[in-house]
Amino acid sequence: MMHLIYALALLLVSSVCLATPPASFPEAKVIAKQKVYFDQANSPMGELYCGCQWTWxxxxxxxxxxxxxxxxxxxxxxxxERTEWEHIVPAWTLGHQRQCWQHGGRKQCINADPVFRAMEANLFNLYPSVGEVNGDRTNFNYGMTSGIPAQYGQCQTKVDFKNRTAEPRDDVKGLVARTSFYMFDRYNLHMSRQQQQLLMAWDKQYPVSAWELERDVRIAAIMGHHNPFVTGERQWRLGYKPVGDGIVSSLPRANVHSSAATEAGSHEASGSIIGNRNSRIYHLPVGCPSYDKVSAKNQVPFSSEADAQSAGYRRAGNCS
Structure with missing residues (x-):
C-alpha cells in the first residue's frame, strides 16, 4: 500500500512544473507555509515536537x-504560545562545519557562503514547532533522555540540558533521522559514530509514514529533488560516505549564473576566496571541494581571484 501511495505521489510531482528553491531562510519560511504545511495547522500530526495544532x-x-x-x-x-521554524539539523551544526562560521558566525555565513544559505533555506530541514521547545533544544544533538521527567505537560519531547541532548516524540523520530541523513549527505557534513547509530536505529524502528511521503513530494516540487533516504534510493550505514551533491548544486538562485565570467564576479563580490599559505593555492566558495578544508592557521582571504593571482596564488586544480 505504501509503495502505491508513493508511486502516485511521484506521478503527481512529475506532472507539475518545478518551482525555484528559496534563496534565503526568510523566503523559505513563507514558501514552507504556502506550499508544504498550508493544510497541517489542524492535522492530527501537528507541529514537530509535541503534535500541537496551531493557527497561522x-x-x-x-x-x-x-x-x-x-x-x-x-x-x-x-x-x-507561538510556532517557530525549527531546523531539524541546527543551523549551528550546519555552519560550524563551514569556514565562514569561524570568521563571524551565522551572520558571516549568510553574507559570504552561498552553500550555507542553501542549507539554511533547505525546505527538507524545516518544520513548524512550539517556540519554547525549539529554544530549549537549541543546537543540541538528538539522543535518549532516560530519567528526564515530562517537561511540557503531555508533550513527549524531552530536553536533557545537562548532557545537551534532545529526544523528540516517537511519531517524528524516523522523519528526524531521515532528514538528518539527507542534510549530512547532501552537504558533506561529518556525523559522529554515536549519532549515526542512534539515527539508524530510529530510521529502522520508525518507517516512512504516509505524511512523510506527502511532505517529500511537496518539497521536491519546489527543491527539484527528493530526499533519497525517504524514497529508499539511499540508505545510511555506519561509516556512510556523504555524496555532497548540494555543495555545487541547488544553490540559491542569486548565486547561480550561466556564464563563467558572471560567476567569477560573484566570488569577487563576496570577498570569501580562501588561499592556503603553504600550498599557494586558492579555493572558491562554490565549485571547489577543498574550500572548507584549509586549516584556519593557513588561511589567507582574498577579495578577488585577481588579488589572489597577484599574490602568487593559483586556483585549485579540483575546482569545477
Whole structure:
C-alpha cells in the first residue's frame, strides 16, 4: 500500500512544473507555509515536537493551541504560545562545519557562503514547532533522555540540558533521522559514530509514514529533488560516505549564473576566496571541494581571484 501511495505521489510531482528553491531562510519560511504545511495547522500530526495544532498568523508565523496537545509552559510563556521554524539539523551544526562560521558566525555565513544559505533555506530541514521547545533544544544533538521527567505537560519531547541532548516524540523520530541523513549527505557534513547509530536505529524502528511521503513530494516540487533516504534510493550505514551533491548544486538562485565570467564576479563580490599559505593555492566558495578544508592557521582571504593571482596564488586544480 505504501509503495502505491508513493508511486502516485511521484506521478503527481512529475506532472507539475518545478518551482525555484528559496534563496534565503526568510523566503523559505513563507514558501514552507504556502506550499508544504498550508493544510497541517489542524492535522492530527501537528507541529514537530509535541503534535500541537496551531493557527497561522502573518506571512509564516502561528499561535499554538496548547489544549490540542496538552502543552504546559516550562519557562518561556511568549515562545510557548507561538510556532517557530525549527531546523531539524541546527543551523549551528550546519555552519560550524563551514569556514565562514569561524570568521563571524551565522551572520558571516549568510553574507559570504552561498552553500550555507542553501542549507539554511533547505525546505527538507524545516518544520513548524512550539517556540519554547525549539529554544530549549537549541543546537543540541538528538539522543535518549532516560530519567528526564515530562517537561511540557503531555508533550513527549524531552530536553536533557545537562548532557545537551534532545529526544523528540516517537511519531517524528524516523522523519528526524531521515532528514538528518539527507542534510549530512547532501552537504558533506561529518556525523559522529554515536549519532549515526542512534539515527539508524530510529530510521529502522520508525518507517516512512504516509505524511512523510506527502511532505517529500511537496518539497521536491519546489527543491527539484527528493530526499533519497525517504524514497529508499539511499540508505545510511555506519561509516556512510556523504555524496555532497548540494555543495555545487541547488544553490540559491542569486548565486547561480550561466556564464563563467558572471560567476567569477560573484566570488569577487563576496570577498570569501580562501588561499592556503603553504600550498599557494586558492579555493572558491562554490565549485571547489577543498574550500572548507584549509586549516584556519593557513588561511589567507582574498577579495578577488585577481588579488589572489597577484599574490602568487593559483586556483585549485579540483575546482569545477
Amino acid at each position: 498568523v502573518g506571512k509564516s508565523g502561528g499561535r499554538i493551541d496548547a489544549a490540542s496537545c496538552g502543552y504546559e509552559t516550562r519557562k518561556q510563556q511568549n515562545r510557548a
